[in-house]
Amino acid sequence: MEGDLKPWEPYSLDGAEEPETLDTMKDFFARCRAIRGKATNVTYTHDPLQRSWCSSFRRWNGARREGLFFTSWIEDREGNRSNHAIGEWRISYVHLVEGCTKCSETRDRPSRTEWEHQLELWPRSEVERQAICRYDRS
Known part of the structure; x- marks a missing residue:
């Protein structure tokens, strides 16, 4: 076998x-x-x-x-896999923009520069870009 x-x-x-x-x-x-x-x-x-x-x-x-x-x-x-990962991006983006009271106790809020650097390493898909645009408009 x-x-x-x-x-x-x-x-x-x-x-x-x-x-x-x-x-x-x-x-x-x-x-x-x-x-x-x-x-x-x-x-x-x-x-x-x-x-x-x-x-x-x-x-x-x-x-x-x-x-x-x-x-x-x-x-x-x-x-x-990219489409399913959108939840992780959403959480990261909201954490960047608004912060998170629960997360702030255990990890630092990413700076805009750190966020942009991550996007250079792992570009967003069209679905991810659309989700972030919807969030920004709301």
Whole structure:
């Protein structure tokens, strides 16, 4: 059973059907992990990394067999994640503008400069921009 979960070595293209380059496949792998809120830039033991790598190849192969583009699946999932994250942005923005009596006891209110810096790192989606505009108008 364990062999079924991890038949290929990490960063090997042996299990992929019609793979892209290794660098491209690593990028897809990192994006799949990010969708689940997991990083690839921290130290993992060999087994979990191998299982995760093989799992992403199963998705890749399944999409190929169904005539789908794996990149479309990733982009759809990333879009869904961004849309669901709007609640976190709303809370952060309201905290920036109004402050929060409960939060102010445990954490500092972000400055406008800190907020703008975060937006440079993680730009808002159109849905997020619209929600903030609605808040500002109210």
